[in-house]
Each structure stands twice: as C-alpha cells, then as structure tokens.
Amino acid sequence: MNPNVVNPIDLAAAASVLPAPWESQLLEQVGTAAVKVLRMDGRPLPVEVHDHPEVLLVLSGRLELQLEGVGLTVGPGELYRIPARAAHAVRPGSEGTLLIVEVPEEE
Numbered sequence: 001m002n003p004n005v006v007n008p009i010d011l012a013a014a015a016s017v018l019p020a021p022w023e024s025q026l027l028e029q030v031g032t033a034a035v036k037v038l039r040m041d042g043r044p045l046p047v048e049v050h051d052h053p054e055v056l057l058v059l060s061g062r063l064e065l066q067l068e069g070v071g072l073t074v075g076p077g078e079l080y081r082i083p084a085r086a087a088h089a090v091r092p093g094s095e096g097t098l099l100i101v102e103v104p105e106e107e
Contacts, residue, residue, distance in 0.1 A: 009027055009028070011027075011037055011059055011097065011099060012059070012060070012097060014027060014037050015037050015038065015039045015059075015097040016039070018037075018038065018039050021038070021039045021040060021041035021043070022038060022039075022040065022041070022043070022045060023038065024036040024037065024038040024100060025037055025038070032103065032104050032105060033101055033102065033103045033104075034100075034101070034102045034104075035099070035100075035101050036099070036100040036101075036102070037059075037097065037098070037099055037100070038097070038098050038100065039096075039097055039098075040061060040063065040090070040094040040095050040096055040097070040098055041095060042092065042093060042094065042095045043092065043094075044089065044090055044091055044092045044094075045089060045090035046089055047066075047087050047088065047089040048087075048088065048089070049085055049086070049087050049088075050082075050084065050085070050102070051084055051085065051104075052084050052102060052103055052104045052105065053081060053082060053083055053084045053103050054081075054082050054100055054101065054102045054103065055079060055080070055081050055082075055100070055101040055103075056074060056079065056080045056081075056082065056098060056099070056100055057078075057079045057098070057099040057100075057101075058074050058075060058076050058077065058078055058079075058096060058097075058098055058099075059076065059077075059096065059097040059098065059099055060076050060096040060097045061076065061094070061095040061096015061097065062074065062075050062076065062093070062094065062095065062096060063080070063090065063094045063096075063098060064090065064091035064092065064093045064094045065080065065088060065089075065090060065091065065094075066088060066089040066090075066091050067082065067086060067087075067088045068086055068087055068088070069087075071091060076096070
C-alpha cells in the first residue's frame with residue numbers, strides 16, 4: 001500500500017467520540033494549517049482573539065457567532081472565515097458539529 005494514501009476521516013464519528021463539547025481534536029496538519037473537529041452543545045463561549053485567521057465550517061446544526069459585535073448565524077454546509085485579530089464569541093444556541101481550519105500565518 002502506498003504510505004501517502006490515507007483513509008477518509010468520518011467527521012461525525014470523530015466528533016462523537018470527543019471527551020467533552022468544545023474540546024477540539026486535531027484531525028490533520030496540512031502545511032501550517034491545523035484541521036480540527038469539535039462538538040457544540042448550545043453553551044456560549046467568551047470572546048477570544050487569535051493572531052491568525054481561522055475558517056469555520058458547520059457540518060451539522062448551527063453556529064451562533066458574534067464577530068466584532070455583530071451577531072450572525074452560520075448554518076449546516078456553510079463556511080465562515082474569521083480574520084486574524086477579530087474579536088469573536090460563540091452565542092447561546094450553537095449546536096452540532098464544527099470543522100475548524102486554523103492557519104498560523106497571515107495571508
């Protein structure tokens with residue numbers, strides 16, 4: 001077998017075995033980007049700021065996001081990019097599975 005061929009990752013299964021909601025698991029490293037999955041459980045998360053951009057893809061459910069003071073909803077199958085150094089928080093009601101891609105360097 002070719003060592004460069006990797007089996008597909010079942011994202012729902014990976015999220016279902018996480019020890020707790022809001023604790024992400026690194027699935028793959030692609031160059032400098034970290035690809036993670038997490039399970040949301042409806043609870044809000046406080047404001048945070050990262051030095052790097054991140055992309056959020058809602059696999060199931062919905063993400064209630066607060067970005068720079070503006071509320072928005074990201075639904076299943078939708079992707080949202082948070083710019084580097086943008087203040088963001090998770091609002092109550094965010095439930096389902098989320099894929100996160102963190103890119104440590106600014107474009």
